[in-house]
Amino acid sequence: MKVFTDSLGTRVELRFDESIEARHILVIPTFNGKYVFTRHKKRGVEFPGGKLEDRETIYDAVCRELFEETGAKVKTITYLGTYTVYDEEPFNKAAYKVEVDAFIEKCDYHETLGPVLYEHLEDIHEKDKSILLKDPCIQYLYDQTKTM
Template identity: 50%
Template sequence: MLEFKDQSGRRVTLKFEHTSDMDHILAICVMDGKYLFTDHKVRGIEFPGGKIEPGESAEEAVHREVFEETGASIGNMQFVGVYTVHDETRPFVKGVYLAEVEDMFFKCEYMETYGPVLYPSVEGIPEERRSFLLKDPCIDYLYRKIRNDDQST
């Protein structure tokens, strides 16, 4: 287990074994050698993700959230880890997945986002456009781990 502090000073833990108590998902999506992000209307550019709906599996939530926020359909997907924010008033457990984009569809509505954006890396996104989530130490660790694993194969 790894530990981090988020931008609010809360304790964040990262485990690499699957758990059934996840209530959110985060998808690090790859398409044509680039990363697929969503442009959130309030927070800025970030990886797609959101809440797991009642009766929905984490994997189903990845498919739904990625499609809602970007118009992308997911092919291969693999579990990466569980990111837990230990907040006294509102703790949450986020499953993180690496997903390959199979296809993209134009949508007239992308829910709370402006739709998809592709970048070769997080570093390519202008600093002022990055969501605070891309600056989170745990998410940054996961992104770098996935990127390094991808480059070594």
């Protein structure tokens, strides 16, 4: 287990046990050697993710959220870890590295403006980054994908 404190001072615990039930997902996708981000309309550039819908499997949620926010189709999915955010109401979020097979251009990317690709997280201007990209747990997970 790894322990982090987010920018709001909230405790975050990362475990590497895929059996932990999670209702939220984070996707760290790559395509042709670049990381795939989405530009959220309010928060800025971030990795895709969201909540599971009723009766949806975690893998279905990964594919759906990635497609909704970027138009990307999944080639491979690799589990990274599950982190618990000890907010007023604690929640678990499972994180996955995804290799993207292809993109389908869409007219609507839900609450985002579609995909943006960067070679490195550090290539994104600080003012454009969502608060989520500044989160130490998400940065740790990103760093882990560099060696995969």
